[in-house]
Every structure is written in C-alpha cells, then in structure tokens.
Amino acid sequence: MSTISAVAAHDDHHGPEKGLLRWVKTTNHKDIGTLYLWFAFSMLLLGGAFAMGIRAELLHPGLQLMDPQFFNQLTTMHGLIMVFGAIMPAFVGLANWLIPMMVGAPDMALPRLNNWSFWVLPFAGAILLSTFFMEGGAPAFGWTFYAPLSTTFAPDSTDFFIFAIHLLGFSSIMGAINIIATVLNMKAPEMRLMDMPLFVWTWLITSFLLIGAMPVLAGAVTMMLTDRNFGTAFFDATGGGDPVMFQHIFWFFGHPEVYIMILPAFGVISHILPTFARKPLFGYASMVYATASIAFLSYIVWAHHMFLTGMPVAGELYFMYATMLIAVPTGVKVFNWVATIWKGSMTFETPMLWALSFVILFTIGGFSGLMLGIVPADIQYHDTYFVVAHFHYVLVTGALWGIIAAVFYWLPKWTGKMYNETLGKVHFWWAMISVNVVFFPQHFLGLAGMPRRIPDYSLQFADFNYISSIGGFAFGLSFVLFAYIVVDCIRNGKPADSRPWYSAKGLEWTLSSPAPYHSFNTPPTRAEILEESQHS
Amino acid sequence: MKQFLTLTGAIAALMSSRAAIAEYGLNMTKGVSTISGDIYSLHMMVFWVCFVIGVVVFGAMFYSIIAHRKSKGVKAAHFHDSTTVEFIWTGIPILILIAMAIPASKVLIDIEVLDKADMTVKVTGHQWKWQYDYPEEGIGFMSNLAQSSRDAINLDDKPENYLLEVDKRLVLPVDTKVRFLITANDVIHAWWVPAFAVKQDANPGFINDAWVEVTEEGTYRGQCAELCGKDHGFMPIVVDVVSKEAFAAWVAEQQAEKAAAAASATKTWSEDELVANGEAIYNANCSGCHQKDGSGILGAFPAMTGSTIANGPASDHLDIVINGKGGMPAFKMLGDADLASVITYERRAFGNNGTVVQPSDVTSAR
Numbered sequence: 001m002s003t004i005s006a007v008a009a010h011d012d013h014h015g016p017e018k019g020l021l022r023w024v025k026t027t028n029h030k031d032i033g034t035l036y037l038w039f040a041f042s043m044l045l046l047g048g049a050f051a052m053g054i055r056a057e058l059l060h061p062g063l064q065l066m067d068p069q070f071f072n073q074l075t076t077m078h079g080l081i082m083v084f085g086a087i088m089p090a091f092v093g094l095a096n097w098l099i100p101m102m103v104g105a106p107d108m109a110l111p112r113l114n115n116w117s118f119w120v121l122p123f124a125g126a127i128l129l130s131t132f133f134m135e136g137g138a139p140a141f142g143w144t145f146y147a148p149l150s151t152t153f154a155p156d157s158t159d160f161f162i163f164a165i166h167l168l169g170f171s172s173i174m175g176a177i178n179i180i181a182t183v184l185n186m187k188a189p190e191m192r193l194m195d196m197p198l199f200v201w202t203w204l205i206t207s208f209l210l211i212g213a214m215p216v217l218a219g220a221v222t223m224m225l226t227d228r229n230f231g232t233a234f235f236d237a238t239g240g241g242d243p244v245m246f247q248h249i250f251w252f253f254g255h256p257e258v259y260i261m262i263l264p265a266f267g268v269i270s271h272i273l274p275t276f277a278r279k280p281l282f283g284y285a286s287m288v289y290a291t292a293s294i295a296f297l298s299y300i301v302w303a304h305h306m307f308l309t310g311m312p313v314a315g316e317l318y319f320m321y322a323t324m325l326i327a328v329p330t331g332v333k334v335f336n337w338v339a340t341i342w343k344g345s346m347t348f349e350t351p352m353l354w355a356l357s358f359v360i361l362f363t364i365g366g367f368s369g370l371m372l373g374i375v376p377a378d379i380q381y382h383d384t385y386f387v388v389a390h391f392h393y394v395l396v397t398g399a400l401w402g403i404i405a406a407v408f409y410w411l412p413k414w415t416g417k418m419y420n421e422t423l424g425k426v427h428f429w430w431a432m433i434s435v436n437v438v439f440f441p442q443h444f445l446g447l448a449g450m451p452r453r454i455p456d457y458s459l460q461f462a463d464f465n466y467i468s469s470i471g472g473f474a475f476g477l478s479f480v481l482f483a484y485i486v487v488d489c490i491r492n493g494k495p496a497d498s499r500p501w502y503s504a505k506g507l508e509w510t511l512s513s514p515a516p517y518h519s520f521n522t523p524p525t526r527a528e529i530l531e532e533s534q535h536s
Numbered sequence: 537m538k539q540f541l542t543l544t545g546a547i548a549a550l551m552s553s554r555a556a557i558a559e560y561g562l563n564m565t566k567g568v569s570t571i572s573g574d575i576y577s578l579h580m581m582v583f584w585v586c587f588v589i590g591v592v593v594f595g596a597m598f599y600s601i602i603a604h605r606k607s608k609g610v611k612a613a614h615f616h617d618s619t620t621v622e623f624i625w626t627g628i629p630i631l632i633l634i635a636m637a638i639p640a641s642k643v644l645i646d647i648e649v650l651d652k653a654d655m656t657v658k659v660t661g662h663q664w665k666w667q668y669d670y671p672e673e674g675i676g677f678m679s680n681l682a683q684s685s686r687d688a689i690n691l692d693d694k695p696e697n698y699l700l701e702v703d704k705r706l707v708l709p710v711d712t713k714v715r716f717l718i719t720a721n722d723v724i725h726a727w728w729v730p731a732f733a734v735k736q737d738a739n740p741g742f743i744n745d746a747w748v749e750v751t752e753e754g755t756y757r758g759q760c761a762e763l764c765g766k767d768h769g770f771m772p773i774v775v776d777v778v779s780k781e782a783f784a785a786w787v788a789e790q791q792a793e794k795a796a797a798a799a800s801a802t803k804t805w806s807e808d809e810l811v812a813n814g815e816a817i818y819n820a821n822c823s824g825c826h827q828k829d830g831s832g833i834l835g836a837f838p839a840m841t842g843s844t845i846a847n848g849p850a851s852d853h854l855d856i857v858i859n860g861k862g863g864m865p866a867f868k869m870l871g872d873a874d875l876a877s878v879i880t881y882e883r884r885a886f887g888n889n890g891t892v893v894q895p896s897d898v899t900s901a902r
Contacts, residue, residue: 136835142763276614281616320637341602341604346601371582376574379647379735380733
C-alpha cells in the first residue's frame with residue numbers, strides 16, 4: 001500500500017510546469033512529442049506553401065510569377081523543408097509520444113538529450129529559411145545539392161545551408177540514440193524483442209539507419225564547406241577531385257534516408273489495419289524480418305540514383321539487381337497487410353481509410369520504383385516528372401499518409417478527446433482525390449519527356465501541368481481542414497475512452513485518455529504484455 | 537460536398553484536355569534509333585508486369601473491403617501466420633524479378649557496348665547552352681535557345697516549338713553509328729534526346745560516352761536533364777538527321793564558313809560592326825545572367841552598366857571573358873571576331889565608356 005501512495009505522491013510532484021517555460025524546459029516525452037509534431041506541421045504548411053508557388057508558376061507555360069532563379073530556390077527549399085523539417089520531425093514526434101507507452105516505460109531513456117534534440121530544430125530551420133533574405137537568395141541547387149552547382153556556382157548563403165544541415169543531422173542522431181536506448185533499456189523487463197509492437201520495431205531499425213546515414217551527410221556538407229572556403233577540391237576535377245564522388249557520398253546517405261522516412265509509416269499501418277479489421281496482424285515475424293532486410297538493402301543500392309553518371313556496365317548491373325531485390329521484402333509487407341484484412345470484420349473509421357489508401361497508393365509508388373530500377377528504361381525516366389511522380393507517391397501518399405493516419409488513430413489517446421468523424425472522412429476523401437489529381441498526371445508528363453526542375457515548359461506539357469496544378473491547390477487547401485479538425489478535437493471534442501477503438505491492442509491503450517504525464521510507473525506484467533500483443 | 541467539387545473539377549479538367557491527350561500521347565516514345573525500340577519494349581513489359589500484380593493485389597484488397605465488412609455481419613477469422621504462404625509470396629516475386637532482369641541485362645549490355653563508331657561528336661554543356669564539335673571534320677559551334685522562344689516567354693502567343701528551338705542545330709547523318717563524347721565546362725548537365733533514347737550526364741572534367749544510330753531522317757528535340765542553375769529549363773537540343781549526302785554537303789558548307797570567319801578575324805573592324813555583331817552574341821550567350829539590359833542580378837551576377845571591368849583596361853576584360861572566373865564560365869570556344877565583338881559591345885553599350893577591342897587583341901590575349 002505504502003509504495004502505491006508513494007508513487008502517486010511522486011506523480012503529483014512532477015506534473016508539468018506552469019506557463020510557457022514548460023515547453024522550453026520540458027524533459028517529458030509527451031511534451032517533446034507534441035513540440036515535434038506542431039513544429040513538423042508548421043514546416044509542412046511552409047513547405048506546402050513553397051509547393052503552391054511552384055505549381056502556380058507551372059499552371060501555364062511562360063514565366064508569370066517569378067524568375068527561374070527564385071523557382072529553383074523554391075524547389076530546393078520545398079524538398080529540404082519537407083524532408084528535414086516536416087516528415088522526419090513528425091516521425092520523431094510520434095516516436096516520442098508512442099514508444100515509451102508501447103514498451104511500458106515511464107519516459108524516454110535520455111530526457112535532457114531529448115529536449116536538446118528538439119530545440120536544435122527551430123534554430124536550424126530558422127537559419128535555413130533566413131537564406132531567402134540574403135543577397136543572392138536561398139540555395140537554388142535542388143535538395144540533392146550536386147556539386148559543383150552547390151560549391152563553385154552557389155550563392156554565399158550556401159554556407160548557412162551547410163550549417164543548418166549539420167544542426168539537423170545533429171538533432172536526428174541524438175533522437176536516434178535516444179530511441180535505441182529507450183527501446184533496448186527501458187522496455188518492460190518482461191517484454192521480449194519479438195513481443196514489441198511493429199511501430200517500435202520499425203523505429204528501432206530506422207534509428208540504426210539514422211546513425212549510419214546522417215554522419216555521411218555531415219561528411220558530404222563538410223567537404224562542400226572546405227571546397228567552398230578553404231581551397232580543397234574534393235568535388236572539383238581541376239584540383240584532382242570528382243563531382244560524381246559527391247553523388248556517391250550524398251546517395252550513400254540519401255538512399256537510407258528514404259527508408260528512414262517510410263519504415264515508421266510501415267509500423268503505423270501495421271497497427272491500424274489489425275484494429276479495424278478486428279484480426280491480428282498477419283505474419284508479425286516476417287514483418288520484422290522484412291523491415292530489417294529493407295534496411296540492410298537500403299545501404300547497398302545507392303548508385304541507382306546515378307545510372308547516367310557514366311558508371312561501368314558491371315556497376316549498373318549490380319545496382320539494378322540489388323534494387324530489384326528490394327521489391328521482395330516490400331512485397332512481403334504488402335501481402336501481409338492484405339492478408340491481415342482478408343476475412344476480417346472491417347469498419348472504416350478515418351484512420352482505417354488513410355491506412356487502406358496508404359497500401360494502395362504506396363504500392364503504386366513501389367511499382368514506379370521498380371520500373372525506375374531497370375537501367376535501360378531509366379535512361380528515359382531519369383530526371384523527368386516520372387521520378388517526381390514516383391517519389392511523391394512514396395513520400396506523400398506513403399510517409400505523410402502514415403503520419404496523418406497515426407494522428408487520427410492516436411489523437412484520442414493524446415488529447416483525451418474524440419475528433420469529428422464526419423469531418424475526418426470529408427478531409428480524407430478530399431485529400432485522397434486531390435493528391436491523385438496532382439501526382440498521377442506527372443507520370444504522363446515524365447514519359448512524354450518533361451524534365452524535372454524546370455520553371456517553364458514547351459506547349460505539349462501544358463494540359464497535364466494545368467491539371468496537376470489545380471489538384472495541387474485543392475490538396476494544399478485540405479491541410480487547412482486538417483488543422484481545423486485537430487484544433488476542434490482539442491477544444492471541443494467529446495471525451496474519449498481509454499480504448500476508443502475497442503478492438504485496438506497495445507499497451508498504450510491500457511493507460512487513461514489523455515495519457516498520464518508519466519506513462520508507466522510500474523512496468524506491465526508478462527500477462528498484460530501478451531494480452532496486448534499484436535500477434536495473439 | 538467538397539470532395540464532390542474536387543472530383544467534378546478534376547473530371548472537367550480532364551475532359552477539356554482530351555484533345556491534347558490524343559495529340560501528344562501519354563507514353564514513352566518508341567523513338568527512331570536502333571536501341572530506343574528495345575527500351576520502349578522493356579518499359580512496356582515491366583509496366584504490364586506491374587499492372588497485372590496491381591490487379592491481383594488491389595483486386596484482393598477491394599474484394600476484401602467489399603465482402604469482409606462488419607456492417608454485413610461478418611465475423612473476423614483469427615489466422616495470423618503461415619510459413620508456407622510467406623515462402624510462396626517471397627518466392628514468386630523473386631521468379632518474376634529474374635524474368636525481368638534477364639531481358640533488362642541484355643538490352644543494357646547492347647547499349648553499353650560499342651565496338652566501332654562511324655563518326656564522333658563531342659558535346660559540351662555550358663550554362664546554359666550546348667557546344668558541338670566534330671573533331672574529325674574540324675568544325676564546331678554553339679547551340680543556344682532560339683531568340684523566338686526567348687522573346688515569347690512573357691507572351692500569350694507562343695511559337696510552335698516554344699523552348700524546343702535553337703539558333704543552330706546539331707546535324708547528323710542517318711544510318712550511321714555516331715559516338716558522342718559528353719562533357720561539361722562548368723556544372724553537371726545532361727544531354728537528352730528522347731527519340732534517340734540517349735541521356736547521359738555531362739560532368740565537368742570528365743568525358744562520358746554514348747552512341748546512337750538513327751534510322752529515320754527528321755528533326756528531333758530534347759532538353760538538358762540535370763539541374764544546372766538558373767536557365768536549366770532554357771537549353772534545348774535540336775538535331776536534324778539528314779541523308780549521308782546532305783550531311784556531307786552541310787559539313788563542306790560549315791568548313792567554308794569557318795575559313796571565312798578565320799579570314800575576318802585578321803582584318804580591322806569598325807566600332808559599329810563590332811557592336812552590331814556583339815549585341816547578337818551578347819543576347820545569346822551573356823544575357824541569361826547579366827540580363828539583356830546589362831543590369832545583372834544583385835548578389836549573383838554583376839551588372840554590365842558601370843562595371844569596373846567593362847570601363848577599365850581591356851586586358852582584364854579579355855582575361856575574364858576568355859578564361860572565366862568563379863561562377864563566370866570561360867568563353868574561349870568563341871571565335872576571335874565574335875569575342876572582340878561581344879567585348880566591344882559590353883564596353884560601349886549600357887552607358888559604358890571602355891575602349892574598342894579588335895580580333896587581333898583577342899588573338900594575342902589567348
């Protein structure tokens with residue numbers, strides 16, 4: 001008895017601080033998760049605004065709104081902000097909120113590091129965005145910043161971009177260390193690795209990708225920095241360097257990076273489908289192995305982004321075969337999801353709609369990815385809108401879809417309130433239809449020969465660009481409704497049960513809604529863990 | 537309501553573009569070279585494989601979504617594991633992938649292995665134009681975006697080949713194995729003509745090769761495919777493929793023009809001649825950065841008006857144009873008379889008051 005009251009007293013003592021300083025000084029995983037998610041959402045709106053600028057310029061042939069240099073600044077910043085400001089922080093925010101609750105821990109293992117890794121982000125973002133106001137403008141060399149366009153031929157603001165990338169990498173690495181430490185050291189003593197829910201598994205694997213890939217990115221930008229300012233010639237042929245080496249280093253980071261952005265989404269979907277199909281996840285173990293295989297393969301396929309750089313045939317053959325191989329574990333995941341809903345008893349609440357459309361639209365992105373991996377065909381696809389369509393299908397209707405699905409699924413747990421289901425469905429259909437109007441015609445544009453990253457185009461591309469832009473504006477507007485639904489839920493939502501989806505499994509649902517400030521003060525027992533496991 | 541509006545809007549937009557679909561097609565071109573057809577077939581084969589897999593997987597999903605729903609009173613089954621099934625759906629994709637990899641490898645090896653070419657063209661990417669040299673024939677020239685396209689950027693009425701027309705086209709003979717040596721002078725570009733199925737990065741300081749054998753005479757258009765800075769979207773490629781006889785005649789004509797240009801470089805030009813010739817060269821080569829009116833872009837590209845170089849000693853001006861500096865590319869590929877013209881234009885126009893530069897000054901400055 002005495003231990004229980006001591007624990008309760010302990011809890012009171014450590015409630016959230018009053019006032020705004022709570023958010024600056026907090027070491028609480030839920031507060032930090034909330035900060036990450038709001039930061040990511042504001043960056044999503046900003047990166048989306050850049051995309052609206054791009055689509056507005058591309059609405060008609062000719063240059064109506066901006067000069068080509070500013071267009072290039074917008075495409076560059078759209079990519080950087082979406083990747084480093086929106087998608088990655090959103091997943092770290094989800095990890096912060098969910099992982100301690102899912103593994104039966106009170107908080108993250110390294111709470112002060114956690115605070116720091118968040119608070120680096122707004123400063124990195126501000127430095128990156130401030131380049132717009134500098135002489136010569138923001139970086140205009142694409143988010144892939146190929147040398148020597150990003151070294152000898154770049155504006156002075158590039159050095160600020162390099163510093164911002166260093167800070168963002170710093171934040172990601174600290175976040176990854178924290179997640180690994182939390183999962184391996186803080187999970188309930190009775191929880192075995194193969195008991196862990198898939199969101200935890202996918203994030204654990206993603207963390208290793210982050211730790212492996214981000215330092216490589218830091219190396220690439222450091223070499224850029226010394227090439228630009230200290231007379232080295234890593235990427236300059238006149239000094240004995242090689243611009244193609246930049247691409248090897250960049251994509252050695254860049255390919256794991258794309259799996260960093262999608263693996264946690266795979267985890268999210270693997271939670272939502274079983275809940276609304278009222279059936280356990282099919283093939284739990286094979287899901288874990290498939291995720292690990294994808295992560296391993298992601299390190300050895302980087303040069304499929306570089307088939308046209310002048311690679312020897314043997315290199316092209318190897319990277320083609322390795323790339324095609326990724327289709328196998330990815331296919332296993334898709335088949336497992338289909339088998340999960342097969343003979344279930346499905347209902348179609350908002351999170352389920354997002355999850356089901358994720359499976360279909362992400363798979364379409366996977367098909368175009370497989371096509372891009374075929375080297376001879378890639379000669380025609382490379383650097384066209386076909387590529388733009390491909391990576392928006394996997395990153396928007398893949399990664400972003402996973403994030404939005406997660407928000408609707410766990411919002412009742414976070415806020416203790418239920419969102420408006422009708423508005424949620426309206427928002428889903430609006431976004432789902434408009435996103436396809438934006439990106440599906442881009443396949444046709446690419447096949448018909450429209451290169452990417454051009455501010456103006458010849459007349460045969462006019463119609464599909466017009467359709468794509470109209471879809472883009474509609475899709476952009478859908479996020480205003482999304483913001484309204486979330487705010488409306490927080491302010492006016494009806495109180496939610498501790499298990500608002502009564503068929504949901506997972507330790508997080510055993511906590512009250514909203515979740516208590518400290519998640520588990522006493523670890524769950526073996527019986528509780530098995531009762532809440534995904535594969536029983 | 538809102539999704540309904542989006543849907544009707546999308547359908548209306550699709551309907552209004554029906555004509556364009558019929559006119560321009562939705563798919564990759566079959567092309568006109570010996571390899572482009574193979575690439576097209578490979579593309580279609582992979583597409584149909586994906587299509588069939590999509591029909592099976594999405595078909596199963598939609599069947600399940602329709603049939604296995606709670607509102608129909610379906611009770612959920614409880615199966616959640618089957619090693620046999622996992623083996624099957626790991627194994628079948630592997631077999632499909634092998635079936636795709638075999639033809640893909642064959643085509644790739646066909647493309648990459650070239651025994652002997654009949655002729656060579658060196659392609660050099662510049663910000664933002666292409667340079668073509670025929671080393672065996674001893675001719676070469678720059679190919680810029682045509683003035684008609686440049687002028688139409690802000691007009692509603694665009695010419696037929698808007699952004700796909702150049703001031704001087706590459707000319708190749710039909711039924712001839714042409715080897716391209718592709719490089720760049722400043723940043724990475726990529727030379728792409730879809731109908732040839734040739735796309736190759738142009739890396740500064742390195743030479744890549746590609747080849748084509750075109751089987752049909754005609755005019756083929758392409759664009760730079762690698763982001764190369766501000767005017768990446770404004771450096772098209774136009775190739776005239778002509779009969780072998782017409783090609784030989786064209787080469788002879790180019791060689792005669794080259795001899796005439798060499799002769800004109802030795803004479804002394806008047807200032808008016810230099811400025812008139814220089815204005816055309818400036819608009820084609822320099823106005824992309826320094827702007828047509830010489831105002832430049834603050835922080836990125838210096839203005840011509842009042843420039844210390846354009847108003848200072850001619851030797852400095854010659855040096856920066858011939859050899860380049862930082863972001864400013866070298867223009868040594870232009871002829872002596874053209875360089876003298878453009879430098880004189882820069883020194884006398886835009887309110888500048890520099891000295892006149894003669895072709896002989898360029899010859900000695902090289």
